[in-house]
Amino acid sequence: xxxxxxxxxxxxxxxxxxxxxxxxxxxxxxxxxxxxxxxxxxxxxxxxxxxxxxxxxxxxxxxxxxxxxxxxxxxxxxxxxxxxxxxxxxxxxxxxxxxxxxxxxxxxxxxxxxxxxxxxxxxxxxxxxxxxxxxxxxxxxxxxxxxxxxxxxxxxxxxxxxxxxxxxxxxxxxxxxxxxxxxxxx
Numbered sequence: 001x002x003x004x005x006x007x008x009x010x011x012x013x014x015x016x017x018x019x020x021x022x023x024x025x026x027x028x029x030x031x032x033x034x035x036x037x038x039x040x041x042x043x044x045x046x047x048x049x050x051x052x053x054x055x056x057x058x059x060x061x062x063x064x065x066x067x068x069x070x071x072x073x074x075x076x077x078x079x080x081x082x083x084x085x086x087x088x089x090x091x092x093x094x095x096x097x098x099x100x101x102x103x104x105x106x107x108x109x110x111x112x113x114x115x116x117x118x119x120x121x122x123x124x125x126x127x128x129x130x131x132x133x134x135x136x137x138x139x140x141x142x143x144x145x146x147x148x149x150x151x152x153x154x155x156x157x158x159x160x161x162x163x164x165x166x167x168x169x170x171x172x173x174x175x176x177x178x179x180x181x182x183x184x185x186x
Contacts, residue, residue: 009046012058017042019059020066027070031158037073041066121183128178136171139164 020041024034044065045052052061115121129140138157142148148156154164 009049013042016059016062020062024066029160029163037066037069040069124179124183128175131178132171132174136167139167140171
């Protein structure tokens with residue numbers, strides 16, 4: 001590309017940010033990660049702008065960079081050690097997916113309606129909810145306290161429905177254990 005016809009990166013940012021963001025969000029289901037990837041894409045484009053010869057469109061050039069960023073993200077994720085959330089879940093289930101004996105849910109012999117009227121129980125429940133990881137807490141409070149629909153929660157948190165149900169399952173397991181330890185065994 002001739003020096004007098006160098007691409008204008010500012011125009012590219014204005015023209016392609018929306019499309020790049022939509023693609024990154026579609027591929028990652030994480031709004032913050034998608035924003036970061038788009039920003040990283042433009043940073044990489046700025047570094048490689050001298051190599052852009054105009055053989056392809058700016059859109060193709062930028063999407064190529066973004067797709068490499070997405071692939072790199074998932075490669076790193078595969079090699080990443082098990083997260084604390086996964087380690088917490090593994091304390092409930094054995095390698096075959098069945099309950100670990102001392103983590104098996106016990107019978108709750110309480111009348112559900114009387115528990116909800118008990119201020120001490122409500123305090124324990126609220127403390128257990130507050131102890132959940134941030135996104136799990138947001139899922140539980142949005143679903144059960146704010147009575148929001150799954151689709152709305154997923155959109156607000158920038159997560160997929162699969163991720164939502166996984167978080168809800170893990171949150172329920174952790175809540176059950178917390179309530180058993182702090183209410184029924186008190």
